[in-house]
Amino acid sequence: MRRYYAFTAIFILIIIFISVNVHANVTYIKEGNNPPKIAKKNKKQTHRKDKNKHSLTSPNLSTTFHKAKKGDTLLSLSKKYSLSVSELKEINNLRSTKIRIGQKVLLKRTGAKTYTVKRGDDIWKIAKRFNIDVDELKDINNLKTDQLKPGLRIFLEQKAELEKTKTHEAPLLQTHIEGEIGGVLESEQHSLEEKVTLIAKKLLNIPYRFGGNSLHGIDCSAFVKKVYSLIDINLPRSAREQFLEGNSVDKEELSVGDLVFFRTYASFPSHVGIYLGNNLFIHASSIDKKVTIDSLETPYYMKRFIGGKKIIEEKDDKEKLDEKG
Template identity: 45%
Template sequence: MSKIKAANGLKGTRLVPGTKLVLPGAKAHPKRRKARSKPGAQRTVRETIPAEVIEPRARLASENLPTEAELAEAAKAEDAARPAFDPASDVPGTEETLKDRLLRVAQRMLSVPYRFGGTTLWGLDCSGFVQKAFAYLNRDLPRSAREQFEVGTAVEKANLSPGDLVFFRTYAQYPSHVGIYLGNNRFVHASAREKKVTIDSLETPYYVQRYIGAKRLLFEENDVRN
């Protein structure tokens, strides 16, 4: 008791309610420190964006997107800018065999875009290209490579002649690709791989493995187109 009195400067034993006493020998409780985040620890920061900022951002995003009407007008302008193209133009009309005319027309269609199911000069698939080329000779061919393989006379590969149709199995077990033979083991076709009408070699491994035969539709060398 005497130690407590001495530590607190007390003379008597009476205490006023609420008096705080110092107890000799008692350990002081350490102050609690706020926990510090470790390096690399993730903290979530929530940012409140005012409505007056969000609205202009949304409006700007919508204004940058073209409307359907604008897209349609752009497509029309692009089509109008394309030059008129006639593969049969500038092809001599006299003393020219149908084979010669076919080869000229076919090669004038080089670089026309490939389009699966396409039958126009804006885009052609392989059989559409062959059908289109023969149409300039006033010859009607079936639409698909499979059907085109059923017409004409079969020709051995060693006896191929310019103007013959060459057929391949590509994505199916039946004839699924066709081109027009040019001579010197070259043929012109609408290529899905090249995405355009192009010239390839029959000696290319890809086509060697897939070649299945050829058909001849034009026979008479003196069949002249006037």
């Protein structure tokens, strides 16, 4: 008898369960409804459910960082935010995949790429790790030594806002500068030396960029090469090679238009500018991040000055020899 009641109770429960589910999926036809309208309505409801479900499980990809919780790993974060483990390690300057609870893990890079110096690091190890030229790394950070203090944050690339002139401003700037330089070149009132300094000054405040050679950004040797090319003197690309050109000039004998050289981050000539007179020179400065004018009496440049070179005089001498020949 007990079996009979138990069986009956189970049967009733099954019937109730089926009825509830059928009722949940039944669409009652009201006046004015037709099969196409009903199908369209059901499709919208299904889409809404799927959308809500997706919003609950999808991560916010606009988030800058993730605060690590218990159980989080770089692997789990890489899957959650669709980033590779190597990308996360690079963005956060991590050597291992270990993260601690509460640690803020960056999910996207903001600003220029940087690295925080750790114990045992030096400029050579960092340059090798990130495949960057040592001299370039020193120049970007204005470093004077290979030894770095742990905790120091260094840039691995130039800051974006200093790398180039705004795209929409560049054509206007170039047209303006070219027009002014053209006026200097056409003038018969100035010597070649004076033209060099006047042209150089037209390029004041152009952004500095290591390896750059345009109005978007220019380095010291490219600046000198550019200025001299406008008076038809072709110089080598690097300061080291430019130092081999022309005739040597002592500091006391410098004249307008001469090149002045310095040892900054290397044992060889690594910086160059154009002498303006009165102990002033114009150059593309990695310190000021632009083409600027400085004094040879500034302690930094006084200590690193290694000599001057007269370029224009050599060209004039060659022309005289050609005329005699």
